[in-house]
Amino acid sequence: MTGQSTSSEAVLNAPPPSAAMERIASFKEVYDEHFRFVWRSLRRLGVPESDVADAVQDVFLVVHRRLGEFEGRSKVTTWLYGICYRVARDRRRLAHVRRRSDDDGQIDERIDERADVAAAAERRQGLELLESSLDEMPLEQRSVFTLFELDTMGGDAIAEMLDIPLGTVYSRLRIAREQFRRSLSRMQARDRFRAAGGER
Amino acid sequence: MNAPRPRRPPPPRPPRRLLDALDAPDALDDGASPLERDLLRSAPSIDPPAGAQARVWAAVLTKLPPLSGPPGGPGDGGASAAGKAAAAGKTAVAVKGAGAIGAIGAGAGLLKSVLIGAGGAVALIATYTAVAPAPRPEPVQRPVAVVAAPVVASPQAGRIDERAVRAPEPVASPAALANANANADRRVPSEPRATAGAGAGAGAVEAVPAPAPVEVVERERETMLREEGRLVGEARDSLRRGDATGALAQLEQIRARFPGGALAQEREALAIEALARSGQRAAASNRAAAFLRAYPTSQLAERVQEFAK
Numbered sequence: 001m002t003g004q005s006t007s008s009e010a011v012l013n014a015p016p017p018s019a020a021m022e023r024i025a026s027f028k029e030v031y032d033e034h035f036r037f038v039w040r041s042l043r044r045l046g047v048p049e050s051d052v053a054d055a056v057q058d059v060f061l062v063v064h065r066r067l068g069e070f071e072g073r074s075k076v077t078t079w080l081y082g083i084c085y086r087v088a089r090d091r092r093r094l095a096h097v098r099r100r101s102d103d104d105g106q107i108d109e110r111i112d113e114r115a116d117v118a119a120a121a122e123r124r125q126g127l128e129l130l131e132s133s134l135d136e137m138p139l140e141q142r143s144v145f146t147l148f149e150l151d152t153m154g155g156d157a158i159a160e161m162l163d164i165p166l167g168t169v170y171s172r173l174r175i176a177r178e179q180f181r182r183s184l185s186r187m188q189a190r191d192r193f194r195a196a197g198g199e200r
Numbered sequence: 201m202n203a204p205r206p207r208r209p210p211p212p213r214p215p216r217r218l219l220d221a222l223d224a225p226d227a228l229d230d231g232a233s234p235l236e237r238d239l240l241r242s243a244p245s246i247d248p249p250a251g252a253q254a255r256v257w258a259a260v261l262t263k264l265p266p267l268s269g270p271p272g273g274p275g276d277g278g279a280s281a282a283g284k285a286a287a288a289g290k291t292a293v294a295v296k297g298a299g300a301i302g303a304i305g306a307g308a309g310l311l312k313s314v315l316i317g318a319g320g321a322v323a324l325i326a327t328y329t330a331v332a333p334a335p336r337p338e339p340v341q342r343p344v345a346v347v348a349a350p351v352v353a354s355p356q357a358g359r360i361d362e363r364a365v366r367a368p369e370p371v372a373s374p375a376a377l378a379n380a381n382a383n384a385d386r387r388v389p390s391e392p393r394a395t396a397g398a399g400a401g402a403g404a405v406e407a408v409p410a411p412a413p414v415e416v417v418e419r420e421r422e423t424m425l426r427e428e429g430r431l432v433g434e435a436r437d438s439l440r441r442g443d444a445t446g447a448l449a450q451l452e453q454i455r456a457r458f459p460g461g462a463l464a465q466e467r468e469a470l471a472i473e474a475l476a477r478s479g480q481r482a483a484a485s486n487r488a489a490a491f492l493r494a495y496p497t498s499q500l501a502e503r504v505q506e507f508a509k
Contacts, residue, residue: 035253043246060260130239150243155214
């Protein structure tokens with residue numbers, strides 16, 4: 001009750017509570033509650049460990065700008081995931097552009113690079129192999145694939161989170177699996193080729 | 201009669217997870233090969249490391265638009281317009297100071313990204329100062345108000361507490377305390393110090409009991425972060441104008457005020473840059489090496505690496 005009275009005193013003494021202040025407060029709540037979710041989602045969407053803190057910042061700066069617009073028509077996580085998705089997509093594009101300007105779009109070279117990745121992956125227990133096969137998926141497939149296979153979310157939950165029909169979830173999943181399979185076997189083939197002493 | 205099934209339109213059955221397929225003999229229906237399953241199982245942990253939440257929050261705070269900005273106005277437009285306006289003002293100032301910016305930016309891709317990043321933040325922070333020159337109380341005393349609290353509070357956010365606890369100001373100088381109380385009256389009104397009159401002096405610090413509301417501590421911490429962020433932003437601004445010496449002095453002041461500050465890494469990285477740009481290569485290199493020893497996994501490590509050579 002002392003708490004009560006001090007807090008009403010607080011209201012009297014406080015600088016005029018501005019809408020901006022309230023906004024910050026609820027922003028902080030969103031941040032605290034969903035920081036981990038945002039971090040993980042970005043990682044799943046392919047933002048590398050080294051960049052993820054920056055990407056999380058980007059996401060929450062958007063959240064801060066848009067918080068007023070969010071009207072609870074969807075779940076907060078749906079809204080946040082959408083923002084994560086766009087942030088991840090933009091970063092991905094940048095990375096692709098950078099990579100392309102690095103190797104000048106030489107397809108053969110890129111495949112060789114992948115062979116290197118695959119070779120390293122053996123040592124690193126497939127981590128990089130997994131990562132690079134996920135990297136080859138279009139983001140919309142990667143998103144469904146990782147939510148389903150790695151985060152073990154159900155189809156319905158994914159549909160809600162991505163705000164797409166369930167049928168679309170499953171069809172993306174199917175295509176993603178095919179893609180996953182294809183890139184694995186291609187990488188394995190490269191790897192075997194190199195292992196057999198065929199390095200260029 | 202066949203009631204139409206409400207959900208699940210086209211696909212006949214929900215697919216089985218590749219990993220779950222392990223246990224089921226007909227798993228291979230889904231075609232998961234052992235390699236595929238191994239790989240999926242090897243998926244790395246993607247949880248944020250300890251401390252990341254507080255660190256990122258601090259960084260986010262430095263980039264928030266002004267407090268008095270258009271609240272939820274036309275969303276996007278409001279905030280960024282304000283930012284742009286501020287940026288425009290800033291540019292006018294900055295241009296006088298330095299064509300140097302361009303030259304330096306072009307020199308090191310590294311700097312470029314720093315500058316771009318800093319540009320945004322600084323513009324926003326600048327708006328903050330311009331629009332809301334809040335009657336900022338003599339800030340040096342601020343930690344005093346906090347000292348009593350954070351020891352108790354906050355299960356998370358170790359870094360920041362650390363700073364508050366280590367705050368070097370003489371903790372119980374009665375003058376400072378009175379001052380802090382006066383300040384607190386403005387800013388953190390629900391501080392439960394009501395018991396102690398301003399004259400009570402040193403005893404009052406101990407008298408402030410454990411149940412310091414976490415919220416207050418949080419708010420105080422945010423105020424401090426914001427302040428630290430603002431100052432770091434100003435230092436960055438100086439560096440961006442080409443005033444490396446000025447930036448160094450500012451950074452040194454920040455270090456004195458927030459020795460273990462939440463933005464210690466950013467501050468130090470800026471200082472290293474400023475040293476390098478003011479020609480003190482050796483000092484920059486030493487401090488860069490020390491930085492990398494202290495924070496080998498820092499986001500800024502790559503940037504700092506450049507100066508370690």
